[in-house]
Amino acid sequence: MALVFFPLISLLLLLLVRTDAQTVGNLTVGASLSADENSHPWISPSGDYAFGFHQLSSDKSLFLLAIWYNKIPDRTLVWVNSYGILRLVTGLQVAVKRLNTLVHGHAEKEFKTEVNVIGQTHHKNLVRLLGFCDEGENRLLVYEYLSNGTLASFLFGGLRPSWIQRTQIAFGIARGLLYLHEECSTQIIHCDIKPQNILLDEYYNARISDFGLAKLLMLNQSQTNTYIRGTKGYVAPEWFRNLPISVKVDVYSFGVLLLELTCCRKSVDMESSSEERAILTDWAYDCYLEETLDLLVENDVDAQHDLAKVERFVQVAIWCIQEDLSLRPTMREVTQMLEGVVQVPAPPCPCPYASTA
Known part of the structure; x- marks a missing residue:
């Protein structure tokens, strides 16, 4: 009971x-x-x-x-x-x-x-x-109650969080998702990973909030109703294709969030001075292909001096946002790649269908 x-x-x-x-x-x-x-x-x-x-x-x-x-x-x-x-x-x-x-x-x-x-x-x-x-x-x-509010306020506020803070927050979110997906007694799919659902404690450690709510909010929905949960910009493609929802939707959202943490900017910025930079996932992949990753962190001295880690984070993010969900890694693999335990292979184009259309 x-x-x-x-x-x-x-x-x-x-x-x-x-x-x-x-x-x-x-x-x-x-x-x-x-x-x-x-x-x-x-x-x-x-x-x-x-x-x-x-x-x-x-x-x-x-x-x-x-x-x-x-x-x-x-x-x-x-x-x-x-x-x-x-x-x-x-x-x-x-x-x-x-x-x-x-x-x-x-x-x-x-x-x-x-x-x-x-x-x-x-x-x-x-x-x-x-x-x-x-x-x-x-x-x-x-x-x-967590005193330092949301990651969104911290990341997109007036002061840029340090590169070390951002990397530690990324590790924390990855470990929290790994626990939800593989280590707790009942698997939990979050379905709405975004900066607003990451809270920061007094030491600025990342704490995932609102996990498990997606299923609670859908209890009064028909099982045949493909009700889309999540937030625009972080939603995996399978939500729109009537495909079964798995932990890979969280992996996709984490990939977008990882790019935001790396670049210290929002995933969609329609006010950007350059149209090619408006969609962060597209711009990040272009920079990766053109070997210009320094542009992603051009105003961040600490990140500029740690471009090897920047590259690793971007590569992991590109794997996470693969349109083909079978290519996305598990959160255990994501955690291992982020922490440098395993080597990150070169990722393919995340949207092959769009690029060949």
Whole structure:
């Protein structure tokens, strides 16, 4: 059974919060909140945390989430809105994602099973799922909070991250995907690898977020419905060809992301001064063929002095973005090539069909 109730908390449990009064919806923070028969306490898959949920008034975008855990205070109260913005009242910092999908019957049971699988994944390059809520029609996922935000903000912000930082982030993402594909108890295909779904901890280590959500969001879809998940610019060609979806879609997306990390720019830049540079995957392959890889990192002194690694990263990326998915490497092979454990063979043209059309 994927969801069990915390045995030490009664249904009449009071959630005590800090005493300075704040009004949120129709509930005053600083008063007590009772869990009744319609709002059972529930625990995380790991058993480390227990949660309580309370809807505020008729506005479904406002709710209270209570969290009990072992390490810091006994009781913590957080309220968030439907956009996932949280206000921490005291104690543990968390991030909350609200799923806008309804599941019933068999799909509801599968939802709990899948969330349980996600909750049991433990890897230093994954964002940890602390728990989930399935109170009535509410579907909430509670994650650990990471202070340095997304890779997108870090990579495409005003200051260029160092070459060493970018290479370490690439290694971390590769290892996290390898774990999801081959090392956790149930294989997980992410389906939406992009800079916005990579978070950075206090030491700027890469942590993959939102893994496992693709299957959760498709539980209410027909199995014959080829609903495309992912983000434009990172989506593998097989999504559009009614082909079976495998871990190779993540490999493709990682290849695009690896080029972004290498060049410190977005995969699509329609405002580029040169049309040939607008699509990063095309430009990178052209530079590789013409042996002008220095152009990809022309404003990066550290990368300019490490062109051997730049070439290795670009070669691996080209293998990852092969249109023919059978040519794409596994994430284990990708990790070995990135780390220099094995030699990277010369990659073929990633889009042979387009080039011969």
